Amino acid sequence: MWERPTVNGKLRAHAGTQRAFTAAQQTGFVGLGGFSLIERPAIERLLKKSIPLLIIAFLISVAAARGLSLMSSHERMEDAVRQATELTSAMALASLEDEPRLFDPASATETAQELNALVAAGSDTDLVVIDTTGVVLAATGASASLTGRPLAAVFPELTSARPSRSSGGVVETHINGVPYQVSMHLAGSDGGMVIALHSMQAMNALWRAEINLNVTLFAAMALLLLVVVYAYYAQLNRADHTAELMLENEARRDGMLANGxxxxxxxxxxxxxxxxxxxxxxxxxxxxxxxxxxxxxxxxxxxxxxxxxxxxxxxxxxxxxxxxxxxxxxxxxxxxxxxxxxxxxxxxxxxxxxxxxxxxASASRREVETATKRASLYQAAFDAMPQALALWGKDGRLELANASFAAAYGVDGSARRDSLVADDAVVVRRICGEDAVSSEVRTPAGHWQAVSESRLPDGALLTVGSDITAFKSDECRLQGEQARLREKVAALAAARRRLELKCAALNRALGRDIPVRYDQEGELSSERASRTAGTIIRRTVA
The missing domain is CATH 3.30.450.20 (PAS domain)
Structure with a gap:
């Protein structure tokens, strides 16, 4: 009546809870009891398995977001550099284009002073003035060493420089292997030119430092998450192990208390x-x-x-x-x-x-599970053997059989050995030894088995059968060949007897003709006649 046994015949565990829940179901009240329909262990297992996938997805999303942010930051920095270079070049052009004398090769010192006044201190942008002859007249900052050199010798890459997509007046080029943003403007109609150069080394170094910082932070975050996940799963395994031990102890305690x-x-x-x-x-x-x-x-x-x-x-x-x-x-x-x-x-x-x-009162659940697993392993190994194995009890009832035996004889656990031998098998040959009996049996399926029967000390009978269908097929084939050869030998023997009869008749005929021949050939010597007659007789007999 109750799900739990009584404790010393007085108490019933969880009786009130079960009765109340049954009454609630009978009255049709669902309430929070609907949550029992959800398979919580399945959901928990799904969540546990999905935690690593969720963490990997989170790390991928963070890495993608930071990568896109860095790319966008790089584009914004490049745009700012282009705008600053264009602005510096425009300011220098506006200051110098109204004074054509500054582009005269004779006024190099005055032009250099004007350029230094225009460029801010510590700026990465250099200004270069090209005179009317195509030679660098003056320059600021790191480009001051270019003064006096031809434009084609100083900036050979400008001929292959490509315009930027965002700013048509600024081009990207490499000078001595260093990337530059270059803005060029003509001043007047005499061939003078104002050039603004901005090196990208500082910006690239800043961007690489930002990338290294983000990679370091991402690696630290990933490592921290891995440590947290490892600690979580370790704690989860300990909790599961503790829960399993508690359930086992509870089951054992219930069994002990029920026993009394x-x-x-x-x-x-x-x-x-x-x-x-x-x-x-x-x-x-x-x-x-x-x-x-x-x-x-x-x-x-x-x-x-x-x-x-x-x-x-x-x-x-x-x-x-x-x-x-x-x-x-x-x-x-x-x-x-x-x-x-x-x-x-x-x-x-x-x-x-x-x-x-x-x-x-009962064995430990872990011992039962271990014994069950061991029995399943033995049963799998027993069924995997190609020989037909069966164990018969003292009364002849089948106790245990593997898959090969069941497939060969088509029997179940209720079969008896005497009925199997009498009805479902044909014993062709039986050899009795001291400890075992060997026999050849044909199964209902038409297969042949070489069965060895051994009696165990407790009275049980162990039978081991090996498939000899191929051997029997070869034996039948050889027996057929033997019968055909026997028929051929008998036919040859009959032909030989007929030939012997014919030879005997011929012998008798030749024996009557010999005196007539001796009379007709009297002139031959007696020695030659006897030799010829002997030869004829030998050939006839042979």
Missing amino acids: ETGLWSFDPQTGLTFLDGSAALALGLGSTPRQLDHKQMLALIHPDDRRGFFRRFAPADTGLIEASLRIRQHDGRYTRIDIRAHAGQTDGRIAVSGTAIRT
Whole structure:
């Protein structure tokens, strides 16, 4: 009636909750109970698996956003440099175009002074004035060393310079391998020219520094996220492991309480005696009366494998709690698992240990799962064998069979060996030995099996069958060939007998003709006649 068993026949676990929930369902109330329809474990597993993907997507989006921002910043900086170069060139042209004498080669000093007055201190833009003959008349800043050199020798790249897309008056070129933004303007009609040069090295260095800073911050953020994810999954694994242990302990505790075999015990370290009440003695299989055991008697009841590390296992924790699990020998010689929960304390200056002893009603879930996995592994290996294996009980009923046996004979677990041999198989040859019986069996499917039967010590019968269909096919073919050869030999023997009869008749005929020939050929010598006759006889016989 109830989902949980009773505890000592008095209490029912979760009875009120189950009854209330059933009543709510019967009245049609859904409320928050609708959330139970959602498969929370599946959603949690999906979220857990998607966390790394979400983090990778987040890092990709951040990297893409920062990359686009850096590219946009680079374009804005280039546009600002072009505008500053164009503005500087326009200001210099407006100041110098009204004074044509400044483009005369004789006024180089005055032109240099005017250019230095126009250029701001610390500016990356240099001004260069080309006189009417095509020679650098004056220059400022780092371009001052170009004074006196021809325009074609100083700026050979200007012939291949390409105009910028955003500003038609500024071109991009390289001078001595250094990128420059160049703005050129003609002054007057005599061939004078004002050129503004802006080096891109400082801007590129600033942009590279910004890229390095962003890459460093991105790497640090990615590393921090990886550490957080690792810590999260480590904590999650610990939480899952703890939850699994708690569920296992809860299941074991429920089984123990449902069984009802629980008792109290105490231990006196001074005397080394263990006191058991009636319930504890009954749980240990020592009867229903209280018992008192000394140290040797207690150790004699413990399994030999559990004796190793016995005192270390019973060492109390910081809170004084003692939890252990032991295998105790019963009166019938079998061992049962007992869970010990106790607390160590001091009473009047003396150490006292007391607690409960609970007999485990069922095996541990982990042990059951391990045994199930091992049995599944053995079953898979058993089914994977090509031989037809079967185990028969004492009564002849099929106990265990692999996939090859089931496919060969088409039987189920309720088959009996005698019915299989009598109805579903044809035994062709049987050889009995000392420990095993070998036979050749034809299955209902038409296949041939070489079956070896061995009797086990407990009376069960183990049969191992190997497929010999190909061997039987070759045997049938050879038997057919043997029959055909036997027929040919018989036909040849009959032909030989007929030939022998003909030879005998011919012999008799030749024997009557010999005297007539001797009379007709009397002139021949007797020696030649006898030799000729002997030759004829030998040939006839042969």
